Amino acid sequence: MLxxxxxLSQLNGLFGGEGLDPSSxxxxxxxxxxxxxPFFMMYAQKLQSRVIMGEISKSLAxxxxxxxxxRKEAIxxxxxxxxxxxxxxxRDPAVGVDRFLEYFTILPVDLxxxxxxxxxxxxxxxxxxxxxxxIKKLCIGAGDKxxxxxxxxxxxxxALNLIYKVVRHYYLMGxxxxxxxxxxxxxxxxxxxxxxxxxxxxxxxxxxRGQPIGDSIGPMVVGKMMFGKEKKFAARETIYxxxxxxxxxxxxxxxxxxxxxxxxxxxxxxxLVGDMGIKIDTVIMIDAALKLEGxxxxxxxxxxxxxxGGIGVEKYxxxxxxxxxxxxxxAVIVKQSVQDAITIMRKEIADAFEKVTNTVYxxxxxxxxxxxxxxxxxxxxxIGVGQ
Amino acid sequence: xxxxxxxxxxxxxxxKDTCLSxxxxxxxxxxxxxxxxxxxxxxxxxxxxNTIVTAIYGEYPEEDR
Numbered sequence: 472m473l474x475x476x477x478x479l480s481q482l483n484g485l486f487g488g489e490g491l492d493p494s495s496x497x498x499x500x501x502x503x504x505x506x507x508x509p510f511f512m513m514y515a516q517k518l519q520s521r522v523i524m525g526e527i528s529k530s531l532a533x534x535x536x537x538x539x540x541x542r543k544e545a546i547x548x549x550x551x552x553x554x555x556x557x558x559x560x561x562r563d564p565a566v567g568v569d570r571f572l573e574y575f576t577i578l579p580v581d582l583x584x585x586x587x588x589x590x591x592x593x594x595x596x597x598x599x600x601x602x603x604x605x606i607k608k609l610c611i612g613a614g615d616k617x618x619x620x621x622x623x624x625x626x627x628x629x630a631l632n633l634i635y636k637v638v639r640h641y642y643l644m645g646x647x648x649x650x651x652x653x654x655x656x657x658x659x660x661x662x663x664x665x666x667x668x669x670x671x672x673x674x675x676x677x678x679x680r681g682q683p684i685g686d687s688i689g690p691m692v693v694g695k696m697m698f699g700k701e702k703k704f705a706a707r708e709t710i711y712x713x714x715x716x717x718x719x720x721x722x723x724x725x726x727x728x729x730x731x732x733x734x735x736x737x738x739x740x741x742x743l744v745g746d747m748g749i750k751i752d753t754v755i756m757i758d759a760a761l762k763l764e765g766x767x768x769x770x771x772x773x774x775x776x777x778x779x780g781g782i783g784v785e786k787y788x789x790x791x792x793x794x795x796x797x798x799x800x801x802a803v804i805v806k807q808s809v810q811d812a813i814t815i816m817r818k819e820i821a822d823a824f825e826k827v828t829n830t831v832y833x834x835x836x837x838x839x840x841x842x843x844x845x846x847x848x849x850x851x852x853x854i855g856v857g858q
Numbered sequence: 859x860x861x862x863x864x865x866x867x868x869x870x871x872x873x874k875d876t877c878l879s880x881x882x883x884x885x886x887x888x889x890x891x892x893x894x895x896x897x898x899x900x901x902x903x904x905x906x907x908n909t910i911v912t913a914i915y916g917e918y919p920e921e922d923r
Contacts, residue, residue, distance in 0.1 A: 680890065682888070682916075683893075683894055683915075687894075691894055691913075694894065694895050695895070698910075728893070728894075729893035729896065814916075815869060815914075816913075816915045816916065817915060817916055817917075817918065818915045818917045821874075821913045821914075821915035824913065855893045855894055856893065856894040857896050
């Protein structure tokens, strides 16, 4: 405090003050204001990191609760809805469910992309078979419909588990390295991840009750067209029917409902057109498609190309057959968000049914002539939708 | 509601039955056994048991649309 007054006078002079008055409260306001600047220069980032870490940790706690709930729901479903034979399956379903949640798939190497889709197809089939076998082992005596429900529930629970683990990984990494950049990136994507996690959690209840989801609109439209007609085997969990419309032969293809499956439309079209030699002049695919923000749920649009999601194997197979036999592919889509696609079908999507049906028939009339053949494929999960 | 908790909105789930005899459409609350193109409840207009479920959907409150 010896030379403090003189230093203050100098500072005061710098700011154009006329004289120093140590009793004035404004002098202390100036001192504190000046002292805060170096403090924030040194500690602002740390403070911000703390705030971000607090926010992420709250979201992480939410994700953890969702994951635990999903796990519990899956275990309860297996316990209650499925008749577990105690003599042949003495194990607790929790062990099997937990093992399933940690199940992973290693995708094939893509350094040499030649034949990649076939490798991918092989891996995915092996995975499907293994998962199906594990579920059958877990719930002996369960029917195919129940097994497909459990498969869907476990897939949603696995996705939730993965989201939680990845977020926790980056959170802990950011905390350990005190890296603002990791934390900020995580904070930015967190609302989207939470939205997706909430949708997955809601999807579980729709799967448990076997109710149609937004993605089921394609099978729903084709299911109506198939209603009352003979159903034939097309591929695993995939069926087709034949019909006539204004002089055109119509082949209707969808996954076999009301089980929760997407079927194998790619394999089906390869078998029907490629192997069985059925002549097709046009393919029309009906599917749910992601809407952009601002677009309305349930809007219907038409376009060109294979309307089918997933890892790409089915899309490749459809495109391959179409290109080999020079078949044009038309697409009719129903717009919806990711949340709408995996939760109970919204009224707006169900209301689009008539419009989609009319669009399909108008494409058939406009793009084909009498005597030609058309294949209409209802793409999507057919849970809660029969035929 | 700046710091309020986001209210969870659950949809009301309905099934729509279509009578194959008189084409009457009936909206009712969803039942566990229902599935689209499965057997519906008896038609209230013509009393025919020949009905099918033609839609199952969730209706959200007006403000959430």
